[in-house]
Amino acid sequence: MVKPERFSVLVAGAGQLGSRYLQGLVRCLNPLRIFVYDPADGSRHTAAERWSEAGGPSTGHVVSYHDVLDDVSTDLDIVIVATTAAVRPMVVESTAERAQVRMWILEKVLAQSDSDLDRITVAIGKRPGAWVNTWGRMTPWYRQMRSQNGSGPVRFGVEGGSWGLACNAIHFLDLMAWWTDEDLVTIDTRGLDNDWLPGRRPGNLEVSGVLTASYSSGTTGWLSSTPPENEGVAAGSEDPTRMWISGETSQWSVTDPFSSTQGLAVKSDGRELRGRIELQSERTAPLVDGLLDSGTSELTDMETSVNQHRVLLRGLLDRWRMVSGEETDRVPIT
Secondary structure (H helix, E strand, O other): OOOOOOEEEEEEOOOHHHHHHHHHHOOOOOOEEEEEEOOOHHHHHHHHHHHHHOOHHHOOOEEEEEOOHHHOOOEEEEEEEOOOOOOHHHHHHHHHHHOEEEEEEEOOOOOOOHHHHHHHHHHHOOOOOEEEOOHHHHOHHHHHHHHOOOOOOOEEEEEEEOOOHHHHHHHHHHHHHHHHOOOEEEEEOOOEEEEEEEEOOOOOEEEEEEEEEEEOOOOEEEEEEEOOOOOOOOEOOOOEEEEEEEOOOOEEEEEOOOOOOOEEEEEOOOOEEEEOOOOHHHHHHHHHHHHHHHOOOOOEEHHHHHHHHHHHHHHHHHHHHHHHOOOOOOOOOO
């Protein structure tokens, strides 16, 4: 394929995460024509500031900001959907209806209901070329650990204070599916707390307590989060403090598994691996350049992630219906 003069990239949703994607695009080696879409003036302004702070104007990339999708190109190489879960199906549908899209990068949580997962799946279609940003699979630190691990099912656990279990559980559920080459089968939400608290993003909730998971070949694990210690602090504002993964022949104990500075993984034989989780602004350029150059990614493919999200959302929805008394088909998380 002959490379175009510029590859076209749409960043849909220019809030906290979308603007970090935009910052990361500064470092792309491929020449880009970037469209940033967000109906909120403040989000577009923040994105423009972060583009400038990262040195965007001095690159050869071209960027523009839009409050409506009609102003965006109808021929797009990559669409990054970094909106909240509530509006993601609508944005995916609107983009797919008006534009030819080669590849998609979708943020998690993918959606808030089964029916919204269906909307996303139908809009994008079954062609290969859509991935979900559960980044554990492409994190060098986790890849090093996995390469030194034996095969077979494991037991695992994640614990910490108010780390956003509803929002971030999918990261760990997907990480262990990849680690063991298994499928997520069930989750048990009976250990979750009854009180759901306001999350960091307005209109969405978080929950503490214990969620347990089971996989297709025997892997089991639990995710544990405690409520915020201080009143007025948004739920989901901290990081998990410890993760452990125990197999037949070895065990990993990981301190600060979400650390963007310096985490530590210790194997049962005494081996130590120090590592970190790259910021989204660091991950974006290798991800986008890799997609443009090869058409593939180490991220979770959409079909796999949709199946995982169905298991998670159904379990959380059952719990939310019970504690809220609402007859609803969606769970208010993002």
